[in-house]
Amino acid sequence: xxxxxxxxxxxxxxxxxxxxxxxxxxxxxxxxxxxxxxxxxxxxxxxxxxxxxxxxxxxxxxxxxxxxxxxxxxxxxxxxxxxxxxxxxxxxxxxxxxxxxxxxxxxxxxxxxxxxxxxxxxxxxxxxxxxxxxxxxxxxxxxxxxxxxxxxxxxxxxxxxxxxxxxxxxxxxxxxxxxxxxxxxxxxxxxxxxxxxxxxxxxxxxxxxxxxxxxxxxxxxxxxxxxxxxxxxxxxxxxxxxxxxxxxxxxxxxxxxxxxxxxxxxxxxxxxxxxxxxxxxxxxxxxxxxxxxxxxxxxxxxxxxxxxxxxxxxxxxxxxxxxxxxxxxxxxxxxxxxxxxxxxxxxxxxxxxxxxxxxxxxxxxxxxxxxxxxxxxxxxxxxxxxxxxxxxxxxxxxxxxxxxxxxxxxxxxxxxxxxxxxxxx
Amino acid sequence: xxxxxxxxxxxxxxxxxxxxxxxxxxxxxxxxxxxxxxxxxxxxxxxxxxxxxxxxxxxxxxxxxxxxxxxxxxxxxxxxxxxxxxxxxxxxxxxxxxxxxxxxxxxxxxxxxxxxxxxxxxxxxxxxxxxxxxxxxxxxxxxxxxxxxxxxxxxxxxxxxxxxxxxxxxxxxxxxxxxxxxxxxxxxxxxxxxxxxxxxxxxxxxxxxxxxxxxxxxxxxxxxxxxxxxxxxxxxxxxxxxxxxxxxxxxxxxxxxxxxxxxxxxxxxxxxxxxxxxxxxxxxxxxxxxxxxxxxxxxxxxxxxxxxxxxxxxxxxxxxxxxxxxxxxxxxxxxxxxxxxxxxxxxxxxxxxxxxxxxxx
Numbered sequence: 001x002x003x004x005x006x007x008x009x010x011x012x013x014x015x016x017x018x019x020x021x022x023x024x025x026x027x028x029x030x031x032x033x034x035x036x037x038x039x040x041x042x043x044x045x046x047x048x049x050x051x052x053x054x055x056x057x058x059x060x061x062x063x064x065x066x067x068x069x070x071x072x073x074x075x076x077x078x079x080x081x082x083x084x085x086x087x088x089x090x091x092x093x094x095x096x097x098x099x100x101x102x103x104x105x106x107x108x109x110x111x112x113x114x115x116x117x118x119x120x121x122x123x124x125x126x127x128x129x130x131x132x133x134x135x136x137x138x139x140x141x142x143x144x145x146x147x148x149x150x151x152x153x154x155x156x157x158x159x160x161x162x163x164x165x166x167x168x169x170x171x172x173x174x175x176x177x178x179x180x181x182x183x184x185x186x187x188x189x190x191x192x193x194x195x196x197x198x199x200x201x202x203x204x205x206x207x208x209x210x211x212x213x214x215x216x217x218x219x220x221x222x223x224x225x226x227x228x229x230x231x232x233x234x235x236x237x238x239x240x241x242x243x244x245x246x247x248x249x250x251x252x253x254x255x256x257x258x259x260x261x262x263x264x265x266x267x268x269x270x271x272x273x274x275x276x277x278x279x280x281x282x283x284x285x286x287x288x289x290x291x292x293x294x295x296x297x298x299x300x301x302x303x304x305x306x307x308x309x310x311x312x313x314x315x316x317x318x319x320x321x322x323x324x325x326x327x328x329x330x331x332x333x334x335x336x337x338x339x340x341x342x343x344x345x346x347x348x349x350x351x352x353x354x355x356x357x358x359x360x361x362x363x364x365x366x367x368x369x370x371x372x373x374x375x376x377x378x379x380x381x382x383x384x385x386x387x388x389x390x391x392x393x394x395x396x397x398x399x400x401x402x403x404x405x406x407x408x409x410x411x412x413x414x415x416x417x418x419x420x421x422x423x424x425x
Numbered sequence: 426x427x428x429x430x431x432x433x434x435x436x437x438x439x440x441x442x443x444x445x446x447x448x449x450x451x452x453x454x455x456x457x458x459x460x461x462x463x464x465x466x467x468x469x470x471x472x473x474x475x476x477x478x479x480x481x482x483x484x485x486x487x488x489x490x491x492x493x494x495x496x497x498x499x500x501x502x503x504x505x506x507x508x509x510x511x512x513x514x515x516x517x518x519x520x521x522x523x524x525x526x527x528x529x530x531x532x533x534x535x536x537x538x539x540x541x542x543x544x545x546x547x548x549x550x551x552x553x554x555x556x557x558x559x560x561x562x563x564x565x566x567x568x569x570x571x572x573x574x575x576x577x578x579x580x581x582x583x584x585x586x587x588x589x590x591x592x593x594x595x596x597x598x599x600x601x602x603x604x605x606x607x608x609x610x611x612x613x614x615x616x617x618x619x620x621x622x623x624x625x626x627x628x629x630x631x632x633x634x635x636x637x638x639x640x641x642x643x644x645x646x647x648x649x650x651x652x653x654x655x656x657x658x659x660x661x662x663x664x665x666x667x668x669x670x671x672x673x674x675x676x677x678x679x680x681x682x683x684x685x686x687x688x689x690x691x692x693x694x695x696x697x698x699x700x701x702x703x704x705x706x707x708x709x710x711x712x713x714x715x716x717x718x719x720x721x722x723x724x725x726x727x728x729x730x731x732x733x734x735x736x737x738x739x740x741x742x743x744x745x746x747x748x749x750x751x752x753x754x755x756x757x758x759x760x761x762x763x764x765x766x767x768x769x770x771x772x773x774x775x776x777x778x779x780x781x782x783x784x785x786x
Contacts (some may be wrong), residue, residue, distance in 0.1 A: 011633070048645055140549040169500055266442060266443065266444065267443060275637075292443065292444060292446070295443065297442055297443035305443045307443065307444070307446050307448065307449075308448060309444065309446050309448075311444070313568050329461065338444075338446075340446070340448070340451035340454075342448040342449075342451045342740075343448075343452070344452055344738060344740050345451055345452040345453070345454065345455070345740055346446075346454070346455050348451055348454040348455070350446065350450075351447075351450045351451050351454050352445060352446065352447050352450055352451075352458075353444075353445060353446075356452070386450075386772075388465040389447070389450070389465045389762070389770060389772060390445065392465060392467050392468045392764060392770040393445055393447055393468075393762070393764045393765065393770065394445070394764070394765055395764055395765040395766040395768040396470070396766075396768065400441055403445070411445075415442075
């Protein structure tokens with residue numbers, strides 16, 4: 001029997017080979033080497049500035065706008081072109097350092113200035129560009145054209161003398177694991193308060209999700225200037241150099257809801273006030289008072305002056321500087337009431353100048369810790385029901401200085417100054 | 426840097442001014458809230474070292490309170506041993522030359538000089554200054570008081586001393602001394618009345634005169650006081666008022682360490698108003714008795730014992746007089762306000778006489 005003839009070791013070997021072969025069939029399908037995935041491309045981000053090449057450029061401002069759109073369109077149409085970020089502010093800094101900062105703040109990793117100068121019929125182009133990732137100037141190039149731009153069909157303009165150079169200088173970055181080689185896109189995780197808006201890392205701002213995490217692709221190594229703003233929190237600006245790290249946690253401090261002022265008004269008349277911040281808005285409400293019970297003044301017969309007068313103020317103000325600025329400017333407007341409690345009398349609204357409206361412009365400056373100093377100018381318009389007596393109260397010597405009277409019922413004082421310390425709680 | 430520092434110092438210097446504030450004004454706010462402010466006169470430089478500064482506005486000829494605009498008046502103040510009287514007009518002008526009266530011999534309880542304002546003498550604003558002289562009895566050549574009438578034809582003050590008293594006065598009051606008197610306001614075109622009190626060893630006599638336009642001839646009509654009127658002995662001084670409303674006479678005199686008020690009518694018996702323990706400075710057209718002694722404004726009901734119906738501190742506000750605005754009687758007050766550079770401003774207020782009792786509310 002043939003079967004009988006397969007006795008011994010061979011009888012075990014052949015089935016084992018057959019089983020192995022059978023088992024190998026499906027395994028061979030699964031492990032079939034897949035084509036390697038095309039690496040992700042991260043386009044470069046180019047801050048683009050177009051300027052006139054001199055005072056006597058042949059093109060008007062409106063034509064320059066049209067030319068800029070034309071260039072941006074041509075650049076966007078090119079394959080693997082950098083993503084342009086239009087710089088729309090009027091003046092672009094002159095120094096490379098300042099230009100780099102502006103570019104970083106705008107979320108760009110390179111910048112390009114295209115100047116269009118010369119005659120209208122033969123414009124000249126000057127291109128200067130800088131790569132922030134490699135910290136080198138990539139372009140400094142001048143070209144002259146023999147024909148002017150045809151403004152009527154400028155959409156046909158392809159900028160063939162500039163766009164290819166730009167594309168060549170700024171190819172997209174290839175995503176792969178961090179290496180010490182050329183800059184590459186890495187996945188970067190940012191942890192912050194939910195709802196935080198992050199700018200400076202990408203052309204568009206990004207929002208931190210409810211989980212407190214934002215993830216994005218960033219070229220690394222590269223320097224970045226990010227800014228994080230969240231409602232109810234003090235904004236943060238950070239300069240970071242991304243060099244391999246894939247995560248960053250931002251420590252955000254809550255905005256103080258209350259700031260207390262200890263201040264001097266006019267001469268050295270003391271006062272206190274409380275400034276309440278309005279959540280999510282740059283506005284604040286101030287309630288305070290100044291006592292004229294003890295102070296120093298120069299227009300009285302005695303330098304040390306004591307008046308049984310208290311001035312209550314209410315102010316609605318607005319900060320025009322970000323909360324994290326060293327110097328914060330603000331302005332506001334609100335009513336004030338003068339209350340008098342003369343010896344032998346009762347507490348009454350002052351008869352001469354019972355109330356007024358005050359406009360305030362001021363600045364806060366760092367002092368110590370949470371203490372900040374401030375200085376305010378508060379021109380005030382007072383209502384006076386007794387204009388004759390108000391004018392007479394200055395005597396016959398100096399008019400009504402420093403008040404300016406608006407007959408019959410208003411007296412304007414331009415030089416009310418208030419300064420002191422502000423404590424953020 | 427230097428200019429910045431100088432600029433900052435200049436700003437602080439300008440800003441280092443105390444706010445404009447007049448405590449005098451606010452002290453009286455609880456009173457003046459009830460009143461109409463009818464004028465501001467000044468500022469005037471009066472000098473330093475003055476005391477007892479008062480202002481008597483010229484009487485108005487307006488027919489309604491809205492038409493009253495006081496722009497002049499008389500400033501009275503004490504300076505050393507003299508009392509000065511000035512005419513002041515306008516805003517910021519120097520007051521007219523002053524008339525000085527010696528304060529020698531002044532009784533601490535009575536004003537040595539009494540000032541009354543009228544505008545019915547020759548239809549001109551005038552101030553009448555009385556100086557009572559109880560030590561001199563009335564005769565055909567002496568009047569026992571001096572009277573100065575200052576008229577204001579062109580803003581200057583020209584005191585006039587009257588000639589010896591008219592014969593009627595001398596005849597009836599011979600042997601008397603005139604110890605008090607006051608001017609009673611009357612609605613225009615009626616003339617103001619001068620009412621006076623004479624005293625002798627036998628009793629009081631009263632008289633009155635219309636201030637009818639002649640500064641030399643007063644028409645006295647003498648009505649002897651009831652025989653029952655008891656007078657302090659010696660009859661040094663008294664303040665005297667006649668009430669048009671009640672027809673009663675009131676004598677306010679300092680006796681036994683306090684002020685006493687005696688009331689009588691031409692027909693009734695005289696009696697002491699036991700409720701009136703302060704000097705009376707006017708009897709209003711409403712009949713109420715007004716006192717400002719000690720800087721407190723008091724009103725007394727003229728009936729019975731003289732119940733005090735109002736007592737409020739004046740806090741520097743000064744009673745001037747009662748005068749008619751049209752047909753309505755008003756009480757006028759003035760407020761001397763000390764302003765910068767030792768200057769003075771005078772505010773004038775008016776209140777209907779009928780509203781006086783409401784001042785305390």
